[in-house]
Amino acid sequence: MSDAALLPLLQGRVALVTGASRPRGIGLATARLFARHGARVALLDLDEDQAQAAARSIGPAHLGIGCDVRDAGACASAVARALQWAGRIDVLVNNAAITQKRGVLEVTAEDFEQVVSIALRGTLQMAQCVIPTMVEQRSGSIICISSMSAQQGGGVFGGSHYCAAKAGVLGFMRAIAKELGPQGVRANAVTPGLIMTDFSRGANSDDNKHALGKTFPLGRVGQPEDIAGACLYLASDLSSFMTGATLDVNGGAYMR
Numbered sequence: 242m243s244d245a246a247l248l249p250l251l252q253g254r255v256a257l258v259t260g261a262s263r264p265r266g267i268g269l270a271t272a273r274l275f276a277r278h279g280a281r282v283a284l285l286d287l288d289e290d291q292a293q294a295a296a297r298s299i300g301p302a303h304l305g306i307g308c309d310v311r312d313a314g315a316c317a318s319a320v321a322r323a324l325q326w327a328g329r330i331d332v333l334v335n336n337a338a339i340t341q342k343r344g345v346l347e348v349t350a351e352d353f354e355q356v357v358s359i360a361l362r363g364t365l366q367m368a369q370c371v372i373p374t375m376v377e378q379r380s381g382s383i384i385c386i387s388s389m390s391a392q393q394g395g396g397v398f399g400g401s402h403y404c405a406a407k408a409g410v411l412g413f414m415r416a417i418a419k420e421l422g423p424q425g426v427r428a429n430a431v432t433p434g435l436i437m438t439d440f441s442r443g444a445n446s447d448d449n450k451h452a453l454g455k456t457f458p459l460g461r462v463g464q465p466e467d468i469a470g471a472c473l474y475l476a477s478d479l480s481s482f483m484t485g486a487t488l489d490v491n492g493g494a495y496m497r
């Protein structure tokens with residue numbers, strides 16, 4: 242569908258996306274689609290220069306901020322910078338995560354801490370920083386990127402600690418959806434299946450992913466834009482009566 246055929250669904254909105262600087266990543270694809278729909282986007286990632294380069298790559302109206310979501314102080318200062326820059330925050334996409342391929346007996350305390358502190362504690366900390374503004378605005382949409390691994394166990398590269406963190410994200414999302422709904426703040430999740438990004442860091446080749454994708458009902462692996470589309474829906478007023486929901490975006494690889 243051409244851009245002209247699409248309404249600008251996020252005109253005047255301000256969005257924050259964590260883990261948004263990787264060229265083939267879901268975060269940057271989401272930021273780019275939000276920008277095409279009129280949003281101003283703050284792109285957060287570990288490295289400030291890379292975050293700024295990613296912001297420039299989607300247009301001049303966007304901001305790149307270095308932010309390690311494990312660090313509560315860094316989350317607070319990133320949100321403060323975004324607020325100073327744009328004056329409001331309408332959307333948070335909790336996207337930053339890492340995975341590790343491990344058997345359950347191989348998962349060390351450090352592995353667990355590394356994976357959970359980014360995917361789950363980072364999600365809590367970023368949400369805590371934007372919620373006061375969203376409550377004051379009496380509107381906001383928090384989108385949590387979970388994983389199909391949370392629903393059906395690890396796939397090609399997600400260990401049990403990764404699955405646990407991503408299942409925790411779903412529980413957290415439902416809790417805040419219930420708590421904040423009366424104040425006009427929505428929270429929802431997306432559970433991607435296998436998506437063509439650099440997430441597995443070479444543990445699974447692109448060829449392998451394409452071969453696996455052929456076994457899915459839709460006959461292909463997902464692209465970052467497939468997840469971005471679901472995020473756009475959850476960020477926009479198209480989903481204004483949805484909260485506490487989980488959107489499965491997996492090509493039919495898992496149905497419940």
Ligand SMILES: NC(=O)c1ccc[n+]([C@@H]2O[C@H](COP(=O)([O-])OP(=O)(O)OC[C@H]3O[C@@H](n4cnc5c(N)ncnc54)[C@H](O)[C@@H]3O)[C@@H](O)[C@H]2O)c1
Binds near residue numbers: 263265387436438
């Ligand atoms: N690719 C898949 O097949 C797949 C499947 C299911 C779920 N997901 C989820 O999608 C999300 C995006 O993954 P992706 O596939 O685009 O991978 P990716 O590795 O390209 O993106 C992850 C981003 O998070 C950033 N990041 C890592 N640690 C961080 C930290 N401490 N603070 C801030 N940023 C940090 C990375 O720098 C990177 O930009 C993740 O939450 C992942 O769990 C991906």
